[in-house]
Amino acid sequence: MPRYVLAQINTTVGALESNAEKILAALEDAASLKPDLVIFPEMTLAGYPPEDLLLKPGFYRAAADVMAELTPKIKIPSLVGYPSRTQSGEHHNTAALIADGQVVTTYNKCLLPNYAVFDEKRYFKEGQTALNIETGATKTGVVICEDAWEDYGPSADSAAAGAQVIACLSASPFHHGKEESRFDTFKRLCSKNNVYFLYCNLVGGQDELIFDGASFVMSPTGEILTKAKSFEEELLVFDLPEQEKRPAKSPSRPVKNIRMQFTEESKPAIEIKPAVEKHPLADVYGGLVLGVRDYVRKNGFTGVIIGLSGGIDSALTAAIAVDALGSENVFGVTMPSRYSSGETKDDARILAENLGIRFETLPIEAPFAEFNKLLTPIYKDADPKKDPENLTDQNIQARIRAVYLMALSNKYGLLLLNTSNKSESAVGYGTLYGDMAGGYAAIKDVLKTDVWKLSYYVNELHGREVIPVSTIVRVPSAELREDQEDRQSLPDYPVLDPILELFVEQDLTYPEIIERGHDAETVRKIIRMVDRSEFKRRQSVIGPRVTPKAFGKDRRLPLTNRFIQK
């Protein structure tokens, strides 16, 4: 019976040649397993998502050229994804079945997602035909990602035409809880169509998206038979049990049937590892670490610089960076002001020691005094009502820190990791060109209450106090004026975060949120803060998406927007 290998590899967007090399390397690794069919992730050659590279005619030509070089080198039957262009100029999200150095046939994705982070109708035309690969009594249907998420998709057509197995090339982005929703969806698909489901997912970070891999094989009854690791490359092997030929019913799409001979070589035995119980936050943390590692490495950086305030956000960010890149590639800078407490200064230093990273101190008082001396005369005509809380001064301090960090980033060639969390980004509690500066924001999509949980998890994971517990339990403060605490400007985070979840991630309206038992005045205030800070988020740095709705491609709101939630 056929042996399948799911080649869960980490490709890079646009890196056509090196992705082709990765495909060949994976096939070389797989060769000793004697697979009959190797399945790669969606858009294997191009990386995913290539976004507007897909509007460039030159990108399709380049992909075609690299495919032409790659094909003769592929002997084992393989499903490889790439962007294709027909002679009449139609663009498709395509999988090629390659065997013995030749393209046997191609399949075009039928269902194109155009919601949430996806824009595939901007680029592609829908495919119209399902595909089955027939080998002896076995038929293997071929689909691409979204194709498998809908009941009326081509999987149903392949099954109707007799397929017992569906092979899926996928690039399905991670968020917390995504694995469960995949299992639910594909369990329905398997049982409805009485098929095995081979799900090969992309692994790797691409800008704000994290592809978690976690490829698997599901039985017709919805059981996970074998599963690859999350956030790492892996070859997952599956031997299909003996199948009986199925009578073909009439599918709703045409189904192309390709007959192939699979090898009848004897195969080495494989070991199926049992699934291990995971910490509930392990996936989110793993996603954040992969996000940082891949953004840094794929963009040609070796290390990062981080401003360490002694607070929890920068502490967690630094821990993620060390787990992603190693302590030798992380540079911590603390930049105390006259408002910094002794405790936060100590905590910043202790954290750096715990992590074993380079640590420097740059007080901001001197440039702050200089700015104020020069600016004060120009303030003379300002209406005091325009800035009653003197946010001007708070912002200047935050911006001096950005000048320091960016100077060191330039001088040392390090990427500045931003430390903003999702709660403060949501309500606009941050300074543009100040603490909002940076090249990548490691915890951008993590609510403050989850920042705390993840910090405890970091200590648990490392079996020691990496992040000082004093940092975790301290009342949050920006330390930009005397005795400042976040809760003077914002609701307490345990009040704020659940409302943000309902409003931002679930798009509920004001009355719906109230109905869930939240205080009306607080909800109104928070919604107003979120709506009014869109202009800050538009200029904010990207970071990894780990929830169903991040501030990024998921949420495209106008800046000029006078809609008031009622």
Add this chain to the structure above:
Amino acid sequence: MPRYVLAQINTTVGALESNAEKILAALEDAASLKPDLVIFPEMTLAGYPPEDLLLKPGFYRAAADVMAELTPKIKIPSLVGYPSRTQSGEHHNTAALIADGQVVTTYNKCLLPNYAVFDEKRYFKEGQTALNIETGATKTGVVICEDAWEDYGPSADSAAAGAQVIACLSASPFHHGKEESRFDTFKRLCSKNNVYFLYCNLVGGQDELIFDGASFVMSPTGEILTKAKSFEEELLVFDLPEQEKRPAKSPSRPVKNIRMQFTEESKPAIEIKPAVEKHPLADVYGGLVLGVRDYVRKNGFTGVIIGLSGGIDSALTAAIAVDALGSENVFGVTMPSRYSSGETKDDARILAENLGIRFETLPIEAPFAEFNKLLTPIYKDADPKKDPENLTDQNIQARIRAVYLMALSNKYGLLLLNTSNKSESAVGYGTLYGDMAGGYAAIKDVLKTDVWKLSYYVNELHGREVIPVSTIVRVPSAELREDQEDRQSLPDYPVLDPILELFVEQDLTYPEIIERGHDAETVRKIIRMVDRSEFKRRQSVIGPRVTPKAFGKDRRLPLTNRFIQK
């Protein structure tokens, strides 16, 4: 015969109630003209484009509520656009025909644009039915924007079902040359279908989009019979000549036919003004002025602050701001460094005097010295190869200026107008959190060579030297190090700009650009600079789009991107 009024109004995204008031005010103004049918722009009630507000169920409910309040107040037959939700939860881009205080019927947009700056398939389902309004011998087809841009659109169905007139609710964004492409497209539509075409376009700025209005009526032979102003609100009146009933052929879509009685009141005579010949840059300049005015006013600001370097970009930006907001609402600040020449310092002051704006001087030397004193010891371990040209120091200076400008923006409650042009944004010749800071970038989509042309145009328009000619003719320099000139880092702008036009706006490949006669090495260098500075543009400020492809929603490239143009 029926009299039509095209109500070219300036709505605001999300401002449902005040847009409804604007509709009523326009109808009140139109009443004395005794119109039989008033046509409003697309999405009249919601503004356009509402983007992800269209994913909020609460937005549809709110729109339905405001429509329910508005409808009884509309007596004159009117076509009003709004976002609608069916009972089964489908969303449509809809026009209601309202008369005598009641919705007579509705029409759903059939063709949904999902390219360039448009994402309508993210939000809406396609309509399936065309609509004709029958009054005596006249049938008026109703379509919405994109519907009229395609030959197979519902205009053809309406015409096949006997319409002699097509009324189009539109929100078609401006770019240089757009008017000609509209005329060409609609001329084909008119002659092919033998119809009059009533094109009511939105006017106003919405984030990066400028809707120019310029509504018109076209005859079946493609002649412009009457045309509204660009960039201003206007009621455009058109009396249809006597029509004969046409035999209905079979349309490809079903066509709903609504019989209505138009008033037979006698109508006051109207005057058709002849078209005036315009300066070739008048439209671009008008668009930039409207962009600034609408962004500032619709976001609740009264004035702007601008850093005046004595260079051409800030000079043009300041001139636009004064034309948009009046000199009393523009605050200029010059921030000389040790590298600023006497000439640029003089030019900044002279410009401010010419424009009659407030002007302050804030030298950057003192904070720069302070930063360097503190940072120098931390630079000690840096590899000198990481920053051979000492960009670090240049960036610090640019960022000190941003600290100044943002402090005054905060203190005075003014929007910081950014002064970057498209050429420098394209090649990444700018400092993040420095000269790239701001709330709106007035000339973001203007290439440097056009900045020069527009500067001469400003002086011509005002009939005096507003922008000092010495500023226009000076060799461009960032003045961030001794004897610096832009052309030390970049090709001369007359070489750079045409290549940017081909690569950025037309998406041509490297060989295609060479074929047009450009130097291969220069083209390769420029393409690399454009590709490598995407991360800067992702954090850049929005500004008005005046070309067919701006750096914004038009061009969605990944940051992590290793594709190399060959």
